[in-house]
Amino acid sequence: MPELVEVELYRRMAAPLVGATVSSVDVVDPRFIRGAGSAAAFAKAITGRALTGTDRIGKLLLMHTDGPTIGLRFGMTGVLGVDGDDGLDELVYGPSRRDPAWVRLRIVTTSGELFVRDPRILGSAILDPDTAALGPDATTITAGQLAAAVRGSRSPIKARLLDQHRVAGVGNLIADEVLWRASIAPQRPAGSLSAVEVRRLHRHVRSTVADLLDRGGSHLGRMTDQRKPGGCCPTDGTPLQRATVGGRTTWWCPAHQRQGARR
Ligand SMILES: [Zn+2]
Incomplete structure (x- = not known):
């Protein structure tokens, strides 16, 4: 399953999209969206927003916008990709097959498209995730x-x-x-x-x-x-x-x- 290392690599893949604007959001599978509000509300809240930065706490990827922050969790089998390339070819978790039916979320921006593929849907997307309960990140823990x-x-x-x-x-x-x-x-x-x-x-x-x-x-x-x-x-x-x-x-x-x- 994705651990800190994989999620950090996903963050680095997403980082070049900072500065772009979200032009459309396709919630392919509404079950992937957590928190208050519907999948439609999720899409509406970030469409038209500028991506202002990326962050990561543990296994939680954060994409800041000039509106809400997008939180992405990858569960047991989630993979993030940008522009059709998921970049991680040698993962030990999850099927190596890349079935398009497993794409749960697409965020199209003015400089590229981000997607999450998750066969088992144990990952999720959420707006403004609560990070207070997370411990110190393993890369910086004292x-x-x-x-x-x-x-x-x-x-x-x-x-x-x-x-x-x-x-x-x-x-x-x-x-x-x-x-x-x-x-x-x-x-x-x-x-x-x-x-x-x-x-x-x-x-x-x-x-x-x-x-x-x-x-x-x-x-x-x-x-x-x-x-x-x-x-x-x-x-x-x-x-x-x-x-x-x-x-x-x-x-x-x-x-x-x-x-x-x-x-
Ligand atoms: Zn030994």
Whole structure:
């Protein structure tokens, strides 16, 4: 599913449309529109508006206009495209087929057309989304903010990282890669991490997200292609283990990802 990395790449694709004016909106599938008002009201509210900027908090893409802000969520299978090109060819989530019937929303502007394709319609578009409940974005989260997110929690550290109210943008693949790089077992109670481990985790959240952006996808981590039966830790060759942690399929290395703080 799209994580912070994919949504940031979508944002960069949409950014060249800033300065253009929305000439028409085609809500192909009204189920894609959330919040108050109908699909027709959504289209009316942004038609004729100028796009003034793009933004992203976690997995939420924001397109500001001189009227309402357009919020786009991509759920499990959503893809954003501009001018017929979705730009992301190697996604691990969603069907590789590009069925035109899966396009749910088209926004035509004076400098190009933006569309969202979403086979399962778990994504959505909403005007002026409420962002107050989102935690700090994983690209900019501070050490203090991460420490506050884990402090006192009995939840597995992985579940805490996946909780968008605590840290915005981390999904299943990023979480496994971060914890593998930080040498912390995913099922550890978050509150059991030592101060040293929390600082190490913070460094790896920031650096892993930056690295995956450079690599071009959440699925392009150093351990991701070993998340399969028979997969081994790329560092020490130990067979990876699988479990469900935080409701998600989780892979980790039992040799170097520590189950407890060093005494
Ligand atoms: Zn290992």
